[in-house]
Amino acid sequence: MARVNSPRSPLSSGSPTLDEVARVAGVSRATASRAINGGQRVSARAQSAVDLAVAQLGYVPNPAARSLVTRRTDSIAVVVPEPDDRVFSDPFFAGTLRGVTRVLGERDIQLVLLLARPGASTARTLRYLTNRHVDGAYVVSHHRDDRLAEHIADLGLPCVFGGRPWTGGDRVAYVDVDNTAGEREATELLIARGCARIGTIAGPADMTAAEDRLAGWRQAMAAAGLPADAVEHGDFTELSGEVAARALMERHPDLDGLVVASDLMALGALRVLAEMGRRIPDDIAVVGYDDLGVAERTTPPLTTVRQPVDEMAERATRLLLERVDGVDGSHPVRLIIPPTIVRRASA
Amino acid sequence: MARVNSPRSPLSSGSPTLDEVARVAGVSRATASRAINGGQRVSARAQSAVDLAVAQLGYVPNPAARSLVTRRTDSIAVVVPEPDDRVFSDPFFAGTLRGVTRVLGERDIQLVLLLARPGASTARTLRYLTNRHVDGAYVVSHHRDDRLAEHIADLGLPCVFGGRPWTGGDRVAYVDVDNTAGEREATELLIARGCARIGTIAGPADMTAAEDRLAGWRQAMAAAGLPADAVEHGDFTELSGEVAARALMERHPDLDGLVVASDLMALGALRVLAEMGRRIPDDIAVVGYDDLGVAERTTPPLTTVRQPVDEMAERATRLLLERVDGVDGSHPVRLIIPPTIVRRASA
DNA sequence: GACGGAAGTGGAAGCGCTCTCACACCACGT
DNA sequence: ACGTGGTGTGAGAGCGCTTCCACTTCCGTC
Numbered sequence: 001m002a003r004v005n006s007p008r009s010p011l012s013s014g015s016p017t018l019d020e021v022a023r024v025a026g027v028s029r030a031t032a033s034r035a036i037n038g039g040q041r042v043s044a045r046a047q048s049a050v051d052l053a054v055a056q057l058g059y060v061p062n063p064a065a066r067s068l069v070t071r072r073t074d075s076i077a078v079v080v081p082e083p084d085d086r087v088f089s090d091p092f093f094a095g096t097l098r099g100v101t102r103v104l105g106e107r108d109i110q111l112v113l114l115l116a117r118p119g120a121s122t123a124r125t126l127r128y129l130t131n132r133h134v135d136g137a138y139v140v141s142h143h144r145d146d147r148l149a150e151h152i153a154d155l156g157l158p159c160v161f162g163g164r165p166w167t168g169g170d171r172v173a174y175v176d177v178d179n180t181a182g183e184r185e186a187t188e189l190l191i192a193r194g195c196a197r198i199g200t201i202a203g204p205a206d207m208t209a210a211e212d213r214l215a216g217w218r219q220a221m222a223a224a225g226l227p228a229d230a231v232e233h234g235d236f237t238e239l240s241g242e243v244a245a246r247a248l249m250e251r252h253p254d255l256d257g258l259v260v261a262s263d264l265m266a267l268g269a270l271r272v273l274a275e276m277g278r279r280i281p282d283d284i285a286v287v288g289y290d291d292l293g294v295a296e297r298t299t300p301p302l303t304t305v306r307q308p309v310d311e312m313a314e315r316a317t318r319l320l321l322e323r324v325d326g327v328d329g330s331h332p333v334r335l336i337i338p339p340t341i342v343r344r345a346s347a
Numbered sequence: 348m349a350r351v352n353s354p355r356s357p358l359s360s361g362s363p364t365l366d367e368v369a370r371v372a373g374v375s376r377a378t379a380s381r382a383i384n385g386g387q388r389v390s391a392r393a394q395s396a397v398d399l400a401v402a403q404l405g406y407v408p409n410p411a412a413r414s415l416v417t418r419r420t421d422s423i424a425v426v427v428p429e430p431d432d433r434v435f436s437d438p439f440f441a442g443t444l445r446g447v448t449r450v451l452g453e454r455d456i457q458l459v460l461l462l463a464r465p466g467a468s469t470a471r472t473l474r475y476l477t478n479r480h481v482d483g484a485y486v487v488s489h490h491r492d493d494r495l496a497e498h499i500a501d502l503g504l505p506c507v508f509g510g511r512p513w514t515g516g517d518r519v520a521y522v523d524v525d526n527t528a529g530e531r532e533a534t535e536l537l538i539a540r541g542c543a544r545i546g547t548i549a550g551p552a553d554m555t556a557a558e559d560r561l562a563g564w565r566q567a568m569a570a571a572g573l574p575a576d577a578v579e580h581g582d583f584t585e586l587s588g589e590v591a592a593r594a595l596m597e598r599h600p601d602l603d604g605l606v607v608a609s610d611l612m613a614l615g616a617l618r619v620l621a622e623m624g625r626r627i628p629d630d631i632a633v634v635g636y637d638d639l640g641v642a643e644r645t646t647p648p649l650t651t652v653r654q655p656v657d658e659m660a661e662r663a664t665r666l667l668l669e670r671v672d673g674v675d676g677s678h679p680v681r682l683i684i685p686p687t688i689v690r691r692a693s694a
Numbered sequence: 695g696a697c698g699g700a701a702g703t704g705g706a707a708g709c710g711c712t713c714t715c716a717c718a719c720c721a722c723g724t
Numbered sequence: 725a726c727g728t729g730g731t732g733t734g735a736g737a738g739c740g741c742t743t744c745c746a747c748t749t750c751c752g753t754c
Contacts (some may be wrong), residue, residue: 015478017710028734033712041732060478063422065710068411069739075459094441101462110475111460112422115448128457131362131407364740375704380742415709441735523710696754703748714737723728 016057025053075110076133076320081123081146082115090236090264091292092309096140096162099313101208103321109135122146129157136324138162138316144206156251158323160316164208173323175335179209182218182305186287187259189303190347191224195240195257195285199230201244201269203261211234213261213289230255232264241268248274256284257347263288263295263304270298270346285347300345312337363404372400384406387506420456423667424481426472429462429488434666437583437611437657438639443487443509446660448666456482469493483671485509486662505670507663520670520680522663526556529652529686530563533634534606536650537694540569540591542604546577548591548607548616557583560608560636560663577602581612588615595596596623603631606694609650610635610642617645617693632694647692657685 024031029048035042035050042050053059067073078100097111104111112134116125129137129152136158139148149168152159161174189247190198198215201211214231221228230252234240241260245268249255258273260266266288270280278284280300288295288304295302315335365591369379374393378463382389382397389397400406414420419475423446444458444559450459459481476484476499486495487509496515496678508521537545547564550557568575577599583589588607592615596602605620607613613635617627625631635642635651642649662682 018709018712029711030713030734033733034733037712043732045544046732062415062472062710063478063480064411064415065739067739068409068415068710068741069712071739073411097460102462108471110480111462113444113448113458114458115452115458117753124455127407131410133410133457205701365742366740367718367744377704377743378702381703383744388702409740412709413742415711415740416742418709570721698751698753700751701749703746705744705746707742707744709741710736711739714735716733716735718731718733720731721729724726 003274006229008046015062016059017057018061020058021050021053021059023109024057025049061312067216071132073133073135074108075112075134076104076317076324077114077129077137077272078111078131079114079116079139080150081122081125081136081139081142082141082150091294092254092290092307093140095309096313100138102310103314103317107321109321119159122148123191124153126155127181130155132157135248136320138313138320139165140313141209141253143204145268149242158318158320160300162312162316162325164206164212169279169332171332173299173319173333173335175312175319175337176209177312178335179212179339180216180309182341183213183259183261183289184220185216185339186289186303186305187220188224189287189341189343190257190259190285191220191226193257193281193285193347196226197230197252197255198257198259199228199232199248199249199252199255200259201241201261201265202231202233203265204235205233210261217259225327236262238268243268244273245269245272249273258284258286260288263290263292263302264296266302266304266346267294267298268304274299281347286345289343295342298346302345303347305344306340306342308337308340351479353540355482361510362409363406363488365406365408368397368400368404368406371404372396393592395601396440405642414490418479419508420482421455422459422481422597423451423664423671424459424461424464424476424484426461426484426492427488428469428472428486428493430432435615438641439637439654442639442656445659446657447485447664449657450661454668456668467496470472472499477502479504483507485660485667486512488554488556489662492636505672509659509663511559512606513555516679518679520666522553522659522666522682522684523556524654524659524684524686525687526559527563527566529688530560530606530608530636531567532563532617532686532688533636533650534564534567536634536688536690537565537604537632538573540628540632540694543573543611544577544599544602545573545604545606546595546599547606548588548595548608549578549580550612551582552580557608581608581615583609583611584619585611585615588620589611590614590615591603592619597618600620603634605631607633610637610639610645610649613649613651614641614694617649617659623644628692628694638689642689642691645693650694651689653687653689655684655687 010332017031019031022029025032031046032050035047039047069188079144114125116122138160140162144166147167149165149172153171158174164174164176202214218228230248232244232248234244260269266286273280280286288302291306293306294306365376365379369376372379373396379397380391382394386394461472463469485507491513494514496508496512496519500515500518506519508519511521511523543676547560563573577595579591579595581591613633619694620627627633635649638651638653639656642651
């Protein structure tokens, strides 16, 4: 970091400013600015003079100065209100990030990751969003108690939710898969193959996706006239799947079908069932949810409900960018993506 | 967070500015600023007046304006020069992000994720870093051709590398595990258990971590007087592990030991070996590298070399923050963490 | 009682950029 | 000859903040 200690010319200190570019190009600061930003109303002569000066000086606009006046930051936040550990091990998150970056890559927009452990730092996240550090926010995975959707709606910050928020769903845009339909179909698959005693491992009761899937299971069970009493809750992690499966099999040893709300939990359940000597799918058929890479690698490979997470994230991001750009500002759009059953060996 | 809709005074348009806070508090803008930033040289009376005004107006400082003058952005970048897809499925990355966020959570610093597909967008990444969008950068995983280390060193931007960079390693700080020692020890373990014909699946030849591990394997082989000819390269993914294992076993069917440069690749190799009917570790012993969750779940569980990724990321981040804060600015620190062998069933 | 120093304060000068506005200039009409 | 409209340009006014500097108190000291 060799500080410039040469006899510095009056105005040039660190990196070159627009002023210097203008001076070198022999135009005014205003013209230089125009030339740099798309070149509307700039003569070819001025344009090339500025281009040259920019290249020569290695000029890069100061983003702070720019956004001070434009009120744009050219960055959006991905807000993840989850305890860090859980998030990163979940392929859902990876897929989401992949989808988002793919879209942002097309434009010169940066991604700011906002990890908000629920509760404690919600205020901090909100503060960050409040002072317009970013132009918009994509909020993935949300819990019942953080009234994030409402708070952000109050902020007036362009925002899209990944998955239906608990409250405020009528005020914000969101992209979701039809979780209820997905789990209903998964359950119907088990019913069709002859399962008569079907249990479920649901997700955390404070997440809409989990509740919706549970509702789907209930619907299918009710329609088939089967008892919907074998329910355990996990938290979408592998370990919680093990625990839930153990509890479930203890209470209902006669289960011949198991509907699990995530592949990771199903993975844990499969292990427990294998330990117990249950053959899959002959003794007990299992379906998961997600199909984000885990399902194809379990033993046996998992029949599951595919969530096109990448695609959801992409569409959500595009939606967000539209709103940031002011196209069709604020009315709450909903994008519900139909789920797909992927059949493998486990059911 | 109800919008203030009272008859707003002349100057208040969008969100409140420092000016308004000062006016409401009955002090000058300068005093208000001081009160808000730690309150040096501010009387208790003024301080509380400002605090009150801030609360009353719901004032949040404009970060752009602030960083325009302070030349600080209170955010750091995590630069990942990898094709997106590979990164997100790798637990190495998850661990890194976890470590970083843990440290950043202690202070009010944000994380900006810079995904730079190598080649194409390196220039863009560099541009982003050049104009001081962030106060510092943590660069993880780098390839031979992107002379990122040198470029960033030229920039004079505070920076820490995760893993030894190919070039410029003498000019930047980095945190690394002793890959050579790790793989050497892993190989020695196989030798000690009696393996006489040991192959290796190395990582991509353009990554230092991969090359260092390969060197470790070579060292151990040479020391034991064993031939170091059974080498295949993968790209750290599961699939590439399968391919490499297949090629390796075809060329050298007599292998009784396999040293794999990542657990993910080892996972693929295990599958291939199982398909071929090889018993592990009796027919062929296998060691992996990473121990980031995958190794405990393979069949059989994988003996591997642990990289404490979280810890590395944490320490790297702290190191980075120190440099950002100007403590001990620029001389190239190196933090080499010793590896640990974790013994499980595969060797 | 004069005096040095610290503490608290406000005026004002920017930070580097965008963008409005007024102006000059050119080519067309009429 | 005179408008009329478009196009390119530069002066200058901010955007909201920090911070230097000069100033006023007010204290303890000799």
